[in-house]
Amino acid sequence: MLRIENLTKMFGGLAAVKDISVEFEANQVNAIIGPNGAGKSTFFNLVAGSHKPSSGRIIFDGEDITTLRCDHIAQRGVGRTFQTTNLFEQASVLDNLIVGHRLRTRSGLWDVLVNSRRLQQEEKLSREKAREALDFVGLSHVENRFIADITQEERKRVAFALAMATDPKILLLDEPAAGVNPEETDGLAQLIRKMKDHGLTVCLIEHKMDMIMGIADKIMVLDHGEKIAEGAPEQVREDPAVIEAYLGSDDDAAA
Amino acid sequence: MWLKLAALLTRPATKYVFIALALVFPLVAQNEYQIYVMASAFVWAIAVYGLNIITGYCGQLNLAHGGFFALGAYTLGLLTADYSWSYWPAFVAALAMTAVVGFFVGIVSLRLKEHYFAIFTLCVGFIMYMLMDKWEELTHGPVGVRNIAPPNGFGLVDFTETTPIYYLVLVFLMLTMWFIGRLSRSLLGRTFTAIRNGDELAQSLGINLMRNKVLAFVLSTTFAGLAGALYAGMVRFIGPEDANVLHTFDMITYLLVGGIGTLSGPLVGTIGIVWLTQSLQFMEEYRMILFGPLLVFLVIFFPRGIVGSFLSWLHRRTQGKAEAAAKAQQSRDTTGRRVNNNA
């Protein structure tokens, strides 16, 4: 589904991502873990096209997407959420989500001027998609609330819904459970499992180990930009290199 | 009671009331000067609607807007005064000119982000001012352009009179508002708003940033050009001062006070401030003493302007009521069921 070959990203002299090769299977939950600054978010930025790699290749669904622009990569089915999502605070949840399906529509200025049939159909479709996504994440009851008036956990779910509305094949979730309490974390874990049940492929970055161990089919561990381990959760947990990375750098022992 | 009254204001039918008011205004105005002030407020409102597209919806602070307004005015003025075009062809040329220049300025300046974009456009606006002031062979320099043709009324109406030009400007204002209304509700308008929320997020939603930003920019400069062309045909005399960056800041003030990114904000803000300025005329430059604090107060306590804050308040109130009603309904249903069970 997603194959990474010798991916490297240099920021000046710093290798944020160093020669990573990995393959993520379709319809699985893949977790990427590692200490702060390990290069996890950079890895996502490379896959989604926000950063261009210094070297290496990214193959998605059999197609080389290494040099494509982000919006084209999104159109090919790569959806993502960010560590922090800026939504339009003074607009309703539903209004924020309708644009999610924009990439599957074609109406332009002319359609607006003449209020074309195509525009009307596409707007209806985008609205349906937004509702569908909202229903999927279990937030139908807040569709008319302002973003400013919903909880942190509901915001996370809205961010998921926005990514879902793009009709992705793979979802990249950057620390989806950061800043929510343990109970809500369980809820989000269930939601991620539900995504998998619906045939989606999920890649997530997370620091909460309990959550990861519960839902991941495969874990990749990064440290200083390098892949130090990869495998099933039980396997990775026992890996001496991983224990070393987590315990060795004392500031991350708590994570 | 207040809520009901407020909700009435947002009803689609309300706009016909305002159109009716605008139509009868010349009949109830005390003198011609008032009609003239209102007409110029409408012209500025059209320009502010343009600014609202790129700055309000799309979130890119464009400080060249006054420059494009003047570009529209100069294109029309020079073509009619020096090249004896008649008004309407020159009018179309002014729109085309601001669109084309807007396109080229857009594809360069929109590569820059945030304040870099703002500073770049500030420079563009200043260069436009300099050209109008210094390129005397073309623009007559500081002397300005005289003898600009009024809109051609084809023998039916005389647009050198105040009332006819008032109605002409009103027609263009309504066309502008109609278009912007449709735009803001459409998928295209939503695309612009998504860009305001952040380039990264917008791109992750598959939105082509550059294409949409340039489109928003060209739309906004074209409305600036439209306003400028109407202005030139109304005052019939223009000069480099019309490109002064202060006009851009005036327009930003109208937008902030009315409500940035809202549909009726530009109109409310422009008309409100133009009339406030008029009624404070006796204070001359000292009126800024009143104006400054007022603006600071508004920006701090009503960052979304009059219209934006009003709409937020209304939405919260009605939404709160609806949710309370739904809850009450629910508990009524469950008690009803319990009663049935008992029976």
Ligand SMILES: Nc1ncnc2c1ncn2[C@@H]1O[C@H](COP(=O)(O)OP(=O)(O)OP(=O)(O)O)[C@@H](O)[C@H]1O
């Ligand atoms: N745009 C950038 N320019 C320069 N350096 C960067 C840039 N983005 C990230 N870095 C650096 O690359 C390294 C990896 O950063 P990254 O954000 O990928 O880490 P992370 O694993 O996501 O950390 P966290 O768990 O804190 O989110 C860091 O040292 C960071 O300072």
Ligand SMILES: [Mg+2]
């Ligand atoms: Mg990160």
